[in-house]
Amino acid sequence: MAGNSQRQGAIRKSKKGAQVGSGGQVKRALTGKGPTPPAVARKGHPAARRASSAGRREQEKGRTAPGGPRSRSAEAAELLVGRNPVAEALRAKIPATALYVAIGIESDERVTEAIRLASNRGITLLEIGRGELDRKTGGLLHQGIALQVPPFAYRELPDVLAAAAESRTAPLLVALDGVTDPRNLGAVIRSAAAFGAHGVILPARRAAGVTATAWRTSAGTAARIPVAQVTNLVRALKDCQQAGMFVVGLDADAATSLDDLQMAADPIVVVLGSEGRGLSRLVGATCDLTLSIPMAGAAESLNASVAAAVTLAEIARRRRPSAS
Numbered sequence: 001m002a003g004n005s006q007r008q009g010a011i012r013k014s015k016k017g018a019q020v021g022s023g024g025q026v027k028r029a030l031t032g033k034g035p036t037p038p039a040v041a042r043k044g045h046p047a048a049r050r051a052s053s054a055g056r057r058e059q060e061k062g063r064t065a066p067g068g069p070r071s072r073s074a075e076a077a078e079l080l081v082g083r084n085p086v087a088e089a090l091r092a093k094i095p096a097t098a099l100y101v102a103i104g105i106e107s108d109e110r111v112t113e114a115i116r117l118a119s120n121r122g123i124t125l126l127e128i129g130r131g132e133l134d135r136k137t138g139g140l141l142h143q144g145i146a147l148q149v150p151p152f153a154y155r156e157l158p159d160v161l162a163a164a165a166e167s168r169t170a171p172l173l174v175a176l177d178g179v180t181d182p183r184n185l186g187a188v189i190r191s192a193a194a195f196g197a198h199g200v201i202l203p204a205r206r207a208a209g210v211t212a213t214a215w216r217t218s219a220g221t222a223a224r225i226p227v228a229q230v231t232n233l234v235r236a237l238k239d240c241q242q243a244g245m246f247v248v249g250l251d252a253d254a255a256t257s258l259d260d261l262q263m264a265a266d267p268i269v270v271v272l273g274s275e276g277r278g279l280s281r282l283v284g285a286t287c288d289l290t291l292s293i294p295m296a297g298a299a300e301s302l303n304a305s306v307a308a309a310v311t312l313a314e315i316a317r318r319r320r321p322s323a324s
Contacts, residue, residue, distance in 0.1 A: 078212040080149050081142035083110040088220020089147055090117040098124040098148040102133050105144035114145060140216070152210035152222070154229040157201065157236055161243050163226065164198035164267075171245060171267040172315065175201040177233060177283045178274035179304050182208040186217025187305030188272065193221040195312035196319070200225060201240075201269070203233045237286045240269045247271060249279050249287035250311060252301045258291050258311060264318035270311055272304045 079100070080089055087110045089096065099118040105111060118125055128136075130144065137146055164171035174192045179185055185208040192200050208214060209229065215222055230236040237247050245267040271287060273279035278301075284290065293302060293310055302310065 078149060078151070078215075079137055079142075080147045080212050080215045081137050081140050081145070082216045082219075083108070083114070083143045083145055085216045085218070085220040086110075086145050086147045087114045087117075088223050089149065089215070090114055090121075092220075092223030093121070094149055094223055095153075096121075096123050096147050096149050098126055100126050100128055100133055100136065100146040100148070102130045102142075102144035103127055104130075111145055114147075118147075140213070149212075149215075152215075152227070154202075154210070155199070155226040157228040157230055157239060160199040160201070160226045160228045161240065165243070167198055169196065169319065170265055171243075172197045172312075173199050173201060173240065173245070173269045174308060174312070175233065175237060175240075175247075175269055175271045176203070176207060176304070177249075177271055177279055178203065178207050178277070179272065180206070180208050181275060181304075182211045182214040183217045184208070184275065184303065184305045185210070186214035186219075186222070188308045189214070189218040189225060189227065190221045191305065191309040191312050193218075193225045195309075195316040197225065197270075197312060200227045201233070201236055202227060202229045204229050204231050234282050234286050237269060237271070237283065241286075241288070243267075245269050246289065247287045249273070249284055249290045250293065250307050251279055251284065251290040252292055254290035254292040256289060256291050257294050258314055259294055261291060261314070261318070263289075264315045268315065270308070270315070272308055275304055 080086055086099070090113075096118070099114065101111070101115065115125065133142055133144070133146060160173070161171070164173060174188060174197050176185065176188060179188070185202070189200055189210075202209065210222055210227055228236075241247055246263050247269045248261070248263075249271040250273065271279065271283060273283075279287070279290070291311070293307060295302070301307075
């Protein structure tokens with residue numbers, strides 16, 4: 001037939017004109033898709049959605065174990081910024097993976113010490129442009145230096161209580177009830193370390209954790225004071241009571257004033273409420289005593305970190321041997 005030398009298949013006539021066929025090659029080239037996959041592997045199938053939901057629940061269980069804090073391996077490393085926090089963290093031998101230093105930084109003794117300590121520990125030293133460091137730190141005031149650190153290693157509450165009991169002074173702990181601002185948290189940690197507290201207790205949910213921002217605000221003192229993260233703050237406070245400690249909450253409406261605190265020399269847990277609502281109902285009911293800070297003027301309340309500093313300073317004053 002005419003045209004057989006120019007194609008494999010027959011010529012089909014249509015309104016569009018003559019078309020060359022495949023000569024049967026396409027049919028021979030077809031391959032099956034294999035067996036139908038199981039229901040759990042088919043996207044959009046109800047069984048697949050149920051399996052996905054179960055997987056997410058199992059992953060969440062891995063992050064939050066019953067009775068304990070979130071697994072730190074499930075969280076990403078952070079950048080600790082600022083000369084004091086970085087130097088303090090390196091002195092305390094906080095695990096770190098890299099030290100970033102801005103090109104052309106004006107060095108001082110803290111920067112020199114940080115570079116020396118990082119080099120001695122084999123931590124990678126990276127010199128980068130200030131703009132790149134700004135980007136990495138999200139615009140935080142980094143002072144030309146940043147330390148990449150793994151997630152903060154919280155302590156177990158029984159360990160904190162045991163260490164406090166073994167100290168030479170009466171145990172003093174600070175507990176935070178729903179403080180959500182990491183800068184407030186960092187400032188509280190700094191005050192706790194400054195006035196002789198033996199540890200800080202944080203709830204694991206609906207509260208700030210020790211992030212890079214909290215690290216920086218604490219001026220690195222988070223490296224020197226143990227911080228416990230607990231699943232249930234009320235239960236943790238009851239554990240403190242069973243260990244022989246008085247639980248004292250700060251409440252602006254309390255009838256008893258800080259001036260009337262008679263148990264400053266005894267084992268104490270000072271509980272601070274959140275920035276807005278103060279102590280939660282259950283936490284307030286668990287406290288052995290609630291105190292208000294006497295103030296003059298129109299101010300109705302103090303920032304949580306300021307209230308912590310005032311209260312801890314008063315307790316420290318009363319604990320000094322010369323105090324009457």
